[in-house]
Amino acid sequence: MNVKTISTTLALVIGLASAASVHAHRAWMLPSATVLSGENAWVTVDGAVSNSLFYFEHHPLNLDKLEIRSPSGARVEAQNKASGKYRSMFDAELTEDGTYTFEIHNQGISGSYELDGKRHRWMGSADEVAGIPAAAESLRLSEIDRRMQVFVTKGAPTVDSFSPTGEGLELLPDTHPNDLFSGETTVFRFNLDGKPAEGLAVLLIRDGIRYRDQVEEIRLTTDAEGRVEVVWPEPGIYWLEAETEAPAKQLKNASRRLSYSATLEVLPL
Amino acid sequence: MNRIRSPLYAMLLAAPTLALADSLSVEVEIPELQVAEYHRPYVAVWLEDSKGQHQLDLAVWYDHDMRNNEGNKWLKDLRLWWRRSGRSLDMPVDAFSGATRAPGMHAVSFEAEDQRLDRLSAGDYTLAVEAAREVGGREVVRVPIRWPASETTGYSASGSTELGAVAVTIKP
Numbered sequence: 001m002n003v004k005t006i007s008t009t010l011a012l013v014i015g016l017a018s019a020a021s022v023h024a025h026r027a028w029m030l031p032s033a034t035v036l037s038g039e040n041a042w043v044t045v046d047g048a049v050s051n052s053l054f055y056f057e058h059h060p061l062n063l064d065k066l067e068i069r070s071p072s073g074a075r076v077e078a079q080n081k082a083s084g085k086y087r088s089m090f091d092a093e094l095t096e097d098g099t100y101t102f103e104i105h106n107q108g109i110s111g112s113y114e115l116d117g118k119r120h121r122w123m124g125s126a127d128e129v130a131g132i133p134a135a136a137e138s139l140r141l142s143e144i145d146r147r148m149q150v151f152v153t154k155g156a157p158t159v160d161s162f163s164p165t166g167e168g169l170e171l172l173p174d175t176h177p178n179d180l181f182s183g184e185t186t187v188f189r190f191n192l193d194g195k196p197a198e199g200l201a202v203l204l205i206r207d208g209i210r211y212r213d214q215v216e217e218i219r220l221t222t223d224a225e226g227r228v229e230v231v232w233p234e235p236g237i238y239w240l241e242a243e244t245e246a247p248a249k250q251l252k253n254a255s256r257r258l259s260y261s262a263t264l265e266v267l268p269l
Numbered sequence: 270m271n272r273i274r275s276p277l278y279a280m281l282l283a284a285p286t287l288a289l290a291d292s293l294s295v296e297v298e299i300p301e302l303q304v305a306e307y308h309r310p311y312v313a314v315w316l317e318d319s320k321g322q323h324q325l326d327l328a329v330w331y332d333h334d335m336r337n338n339e340g341n342k343w344l345k346d347l348r349l350w351w352r353r354s355g356r357s358l359d360m361p362v363d364a365f366s367g368a369t370r371a372p373g374m375h376a377v378s379f380e381a382e383d384q385r386l387d388r389l390s391a392g393d394y395t396l397a398v399e400a401a402r403e404v405g406g407r408e409v410v411r412v413p414i415r416w417p418a419s420e421t422t423g424y425s426a427s428g429s430t431e432l433g434a435v436a437v438t439i440k441p
Contacts, residue, residue, distance in 0.1 A: 037351065038344070039339075
């Protein structure tokens with residue numbers, strides 16, 4: 001145990017530099033609609049991990065941690081979950097009026113090590129770190145906290161399903177994410193562990209990348225209150241991602257990699 | 270936008286009148302379209318103040334009498350009206366809900382005694398008409414108006430795709 005702790009520490013110092021470049025793939029959910037009317041409304045949601053947005057070309061999204069919160073805060077069961085080669089999907093029935101939040105929140109420890117000359121990827125909880133073989137070399141671990149959300153509103157938008165948990169990166173709806181219109185100014189606020197996330201890098205990418213030459217990323221940085229402002233240049237589905245690093249909470253001399261992502265729909269006026 | 274002065278104006282002004290409020294009438298033309306699959310559009314007519322704030326719904330024509338209110342599913346396609354008003358309503362609202370209309374001219378009238386008009390204070394407004402058609406397009410036509418009028422006053426505007434002429438007449 002002692003030996004491993006030392007080697008973890010050493011490896012972590014070496015491993016930090018490369019940590020940021022590990023994930024080129026983007027994970028996302030894509031709802032069939034974000035604004036709905038009527039009495040028995042349904043949405044169907046696709047999930048995937050891919051390079052380009054929003055195309056199914058790499059992996060289906062793992063839905064094990066999917067959680068759906070109704071406007072009143074009730075848990076809603078996802079229906080018809082399925083997973084294919086490149087895409088997973090599920091349906092949800094919206095019985096209440098207001099805003100539903102679909103969330104996948106992954107927390108844990110991830111990294112890699114070498115054993116008998118082979119490289120192994122590892123994911124688990126803090127308790128499970130002790131289970132990594134003692135002979136592992138080049139052990140690199142970091143804490144991860146990844147939150148992915150999608151918002152869907154039937155009737156008028158509500159904010160009750162946004163109550164912050166104080167853990168990781170969270171979006172606060174200064175502008176409601178189901179009330180976004182081309183040409184209008186939207187203000188989003190981000191918290192990191194319950195406090196304003198200052199200097200957070202926020203990325204926005206519009207759908208339909210296949211049909212244009214440039215990705216046309218919008219890059220923003222939060223102010224001291226954790227706010228960013230964006231004027232939507234065009235209607236469309238946008239993928240939002242914010243990423244940051246912070247000192248680890250459980251591991252020694254390790255980093256904690258946090259991300260927040262959401263799929264947003266911007267309508268034309 | 271055209272302003273039409275009624276020739277009756279002089280007569281009306283000369284005659285003693287007890288009317289304190291104005292009447293409002295709106296005519297909306299739904300154009301005939303040569304398309305393979307035609308469905309009557311959903312149409313909303315409402316008044317906004319000069320800042321674009323929603324004031325009063327005048328008419329919403331949609332599939333209002335389907336079983337289990339199934340026609341409500343498409344109300345969000347009137348996406349401007351939906352944002353300004355519809356999403357906060359429990360449709361149908363008897364005061365202004367009605368069936369979809371066939372191509373042609375359709376009138377909505379509010380008599381001077383109509384209490385719904387009482388909430389309009391004097392000032393500039395925009396009358397908005399939005400149409401959204403299943404497997405078709407969407408269009409909004411706006412007509413700036415002044416309320417009330419000291420003489421019979423007409424305003425008009427025209428759509429180009431989903432709506433034809435829109436005419437507003439205010440009579441003292």
